[in-house]
Each structure stands twice: as structure tokens, then as C-alpha cells.
Amino acid sequence: EVQLQESGPGLVKPSQSLSLTCSVTGYSITSNYWGWIRKFPGNKMEWMGYISYSGSTSYNPSLKSRISITRDTSKNQFFLQLNSVTTEDTATYYCARELPGYNYGFDYWGQGVMVTVSS
């Protein structure tokens, strides 16, 4: 069974970088597309970006140059880095697998990790 698990610090200071790991079991990240999504307080959700089976990436323009998604295929993990965070980046962050093909939405999700940006 495909399982995803997010991990990382729950508290980040403003202006610093947020770094999260998504560990995947039961499926290789060298297949499909793998994304990051966040859910803000108040429940608005935002697609942040993806890394593909080949390592190519695509990001939400709203995040401009602050975001980077990378991977370690030997550990079957992919990562989110979000730079220059503000309190507006406080959210629950999810990693997820896209359905086979391109841009068919997500089928498997992690449980999410809550990240608070505060001094």
C-alpha cells in the first residue's frame, strides 16, 4: 500500500526557511508526480508544486522564487523548502501522489504536518 509521511519542524521563525520531508513507502517516487499542498487556518487549500518521476518540477506562481522541491531517490523521499517565511505561511503541509498520468489530481496523501511561523 502506498503511504506518505511528512516530517519536519513544527515551528519556524519569520524570515527563515521551512524544510519538510515526505517519506514514501510502497511505491517508487521515480514513477508518477509528487506534490505539496498546504491548508491554511480557515481551511483554504493551496497547491504548492510538484516533482515528477524524472525530477522535473513545477511551482505555483504565487510562491514565486521562494519554493524548491527536490528528492532523494535512494531514500524514496522528496522535500519541500520554502524560503523567507512569514506568518502567512502558517499552515498544515501535506505531501501527496498524483494519479498515474499527468495532472489527474491526487490519490494518496500524507496526514499532514502543522507548521507555525512565529518568533
Add this chain to the structure above:
Amino acid sequence: DIQMTQSPSFLSASVGDRVTINCKASQNINKYLNWYQQKLGEAPKLLIYNTNNLQTGIPSRFSGSGSGTDYTLTISSLQPEDVATYFCLQHSSRPNTFGAGTKLELK
């Protein structure tokens, strides 16, 4: 970006009721619409993909319909285990965008 307007935000219904939740897109999304269920503290679960395709393992009381800009999730006979938040996702274009969610509770 495509805006997704989901309604209602909150829904209270009785066991056995037929429940409908709606998502309206700001432009035609060509049936590229998924529905998810999220219970408290759990990962979101895919219920329906591409408007009306039931994900493997999902009970048949869940169904989806729609076209163009208007889409509906229907639960034909509400069960206690269906208490959750439901949200839609359009994957017609990037960035993918989400509905704001519907919190479903038992009356």
C-alpha cells in the same frame, strides 16, 4: 487561476438522508474534478475522480456528476461514518485549485 466555489460550507443531516455538495468553477474545467473526504486527524481520501469515477474501495453510496462549471457530490444514504469534511479539486489546469470544504455532521 481557476476559482472553485464550494457550497454549503456546513451541512447537518440525518442517517439515511440524501446529501449533495456542490462545487462551481470560475470557468469550464471539462470534468477534471475530484472529490475528497477528510476525517479529523486523517489524511484526505480520494472518493471520486474525473467527476464521476468511483475510486477503488469507496462505497457506492458516493457518486459524482456535473459538467462545464458545475459539479456535485452525492451521498445517497448518509451513514454515521460519513461525518467528515469534503472538498473538491480541479485539475483542469495548473495551479490546481481547491474548494473551501464542506463540514458534514449528523443531525
